[in-house]
Amino acid sequence: MIMTDVRNIVRVSKVTKVFKLGKVNVDALKGVDLQIAAGEYLSIMGPSGSGKSTLFNMIGGLDKPTSGKVFIDEVDIAQLDAYELAWLRCRKIGYIFQTFNIIQVMTALENVTLPMIFGGVNNDEAVERGIKLLETVGLGDRFRHRPFELSGGQQQRVAIARALANDPAIILADEPTGNLDLKTGEEIIMLLKDLSQERNVTIISATHDIKMLDISDRVVWIRDGRVDKIEKRDQLSISVCQIEEKI
Numbered sequence: 001m002i003m004t005d006v007r008n009i010v011r012v013s014k015v016t017k018v019f020k021l022g023k024v025n026v027d028a029l030k031g032v033d034l035q036i037a038a039g040e041y042l043s044i045m046g047p048s049g050s051g052k053s054t055l056f057n058m059i060g061g062l063d064k065p066t067s068g069k070v071f072i073d074e075v076d077i078a079q080l081d082a083y084e085l086a087w088l089r090c091r092k093i094g095y096i097f098q099t100f101n102i103i104q105v106m107t108a109l110e111n112v113t114l115p116m117i118f119g120g121v122n123n124d125e126a127v128e129r130g131i132k133l134l135e136t137v138g139l140g141d142r143f144r145h146r147p148f149e150l151s152g153g154q155q156q157r158v159a160i161a162r163a164l165a166n167d168p169a170i171i172l173a174d175e176p177t178g179n180l181d182l183k184t185g186e187e188i189i190m191l192l193k194d195l196s197q198e199r200n201v202t203i204i205s206a207t208h209d210i211k212m213l214d215i216s217d218r219v220v221w222i223r224d225g226r227v228d229k230i231e232k233r234d235q236l237s238i239s240v241c242q243i244e245e246k247i
């Protein structure tokens, strides 16, 4: 990350989210404030049910806060009309999910080119860019494979290539290594790190994976719908080495 670049690409202000389940209210987010600089690699850590995915859905414009605001490039996304919101989701943000979510009946290449076609890129150019992206994630020899012909780690690489399809400014990765073994997970983490450095993409990644800590610029600890603490890498109270010593 370029430390002189202090532009906030994401600003979350006093965000709350209440889910209503019949007569029961679930307070998933209880007032979250967060600023994320352009090009930053941010990890969001927290126990299951602490509100990580809910926060992601707010930042990604996939769901609306009950109160509070989310700004992307200082634009309040609640003010966007349906067309502008679709543009934001398609062009500005790339999404990676824990369960890969790639389309089973499509080849790796078709999965990667689909968002480009939605974005108005012509077919030849989409194929050319799709091939380059699959090469970037180390799948240069797997264009025509369908998801069931790929390993979990390879499927997640397809998902990463797809997230990069329209050259997004932000990648939201919700537990991208959650369904992968340790070594494959590490490869995916390093791939995201390289992408953030080479393309200055802002990466916001929810994780339980302690290996993510050492490569993050900052770690946000979420507990019970609130930001518990935010640590810069050099201030981390624990490190992977310490954890490995304890195991």
Ligand SMILES: Nc1ncnc2c1ncn2[C@@H]1O[C@H](COP(=O)(O)OP(=O)(O)OP(=O)(O)O)[C@@H](O)[C@H]1O
Residues within 6 Å of the ligand: 019, 020, 021, 026, 027, 028, 046, 047, 048, 049, 050, 051, 052, 053, 054, 055
């Ligand atoms: N659609 C929903 N309806 C009702 N409650 C919900 C909904 N989505 C999430 N919740 C609740 O909100 C809280 C936060 O959930 P969330 O999915 O954000 O947690 P998380 O930190 O992503 O957990 P995990 O690490 O298990 O993925 C939980 O108590 C969950 O049960």
Ligand SMILES: [Mg+2]
Residues within 6 Å of the ligand: 052, 053, 054, 174
């Ligand atoms: Mg989650």
